Amino acid sequence: MNKIFLAFVFSLSLAACGQADKEYAAKLQQEVGRLQQEVDKLQREASTLRSELEEEKNGPARLLAKAKNEFSQDSLGLAKQTLGGLVERYPESGQAQSAKSMLADVNTKIEAAEKAARLEKAKAEEEKRRAIARLDANLRKRTDEIKGITWVSHKTEPVLANYMSLYFGTKEGSASNYPLRMKFNYYSDDWLFVKNVTIKADDQVFSLGGMDFERDNGSGSIWEWSDSKVSDFEMLSKILSAKKVVIRYDGRQYYHDFVLPESQKSAMRDVLLAWERYGGKP
Incomplete structure (x- = not known):
């Protein structure tokens, strides 16, 4: 009998617990719903605040003021972009009408x-053409018909003499793919077998070691020469601007010095300028 009674009491307890759990779950669900409503409300308020801040920051009045400031500073591209955005976003606003009028002024100024x-x-192109024409009067041009390259040097470049000179190549009127080149020539009655060249430009000395010189002779005279691209434009600038330039050809046993004539420096300045005018770049 006691066992039956205990079982009955236990069943009643389980039923009571189940009912309590259901009531708790319902209350919990109500609380979650209430909190979700609060979250939704806060999100709506935040969105409204963002819209208001955006309006304050990028509203039509502020955009128009921004465009006017850009226009006053001649930032025409930015002003045009700002005004266009104003008209697109706020087409019915009074500022949009002002923006359209201002856009016309901006476009006029941009076109001007x-x-x-x-x-x-x-x-600038006409001045470049005239400068080249003036230089061309002092230049000598030889065209390689096979390779299509025109070699440009100065008309006053010596033949049988000691000299330093510049020249360059062009193709279809452009030197952009051709480096500026320099030549050294030693001319005498005796072989020197030049290995190096040393240049003193005013108080600065440059050593051009490891140069390849070719040689030839005829009618009792000899000449040795080198031909290489200009790699040191600072050195070249110093040479062309120096008051006195001494060039030493260092040979196998002896050396030979000569003072670079002003006429050769002037010729090299012409060729350098012509190379730049034809699109050559260091």
Whole structure:
């Protein structure tokens, strides 16, 4: 009998616990729902605040003021972009009407600036053409018909003499793919077998070691010469601007010095300028 009673009491307890769990779960669900509503409300308020901040930061009045500031500073591209964004985002606003009027002024100023740039470019190209024409009067051109390369040197470059000179190649009127080249020539009655060249430009000394010299002779005279691309433009600039330049050809046993004539420096300056005008770059 006691066992039956205990079982009955236990069943009642389980039923009571089950009912309590259901009530707790229902309350918990209600609380979760309430919290979710609060979260949704806060999110809506945050979104509203973001919109208000965005409006304050990038509203039509602020955008128009920003565009005016950009226009006053001649930042025409930025002003045009700002005004265009204003008209697109706030087409019905009063500022949009002002922006459209201002856009016309911006476009007019941009067109004027572009026209001025085109005229300046045309002027620079014409000056370049005239400069090349002036230089061409002093230049000698030889065209390799097979390779299609035109070699440009100075008309005053000596033949049978001690000298330093510059020259370059062009193709289809451009020297952009051809380096500036320099030549050294030793001319005498006796072989020197030049190995190195030392140059003193005013108080600065340059040593050009490891140079390859070719040799030839005829009619009792000999000449030795080298031909290489210019790799040190600072050295070249110093040579062309120096008051006195002494070039020493260091031979197998002896050496030979000669003072670079002003006429050769002047010729090299012409060739350097011509190379730059034809698109050559260091």
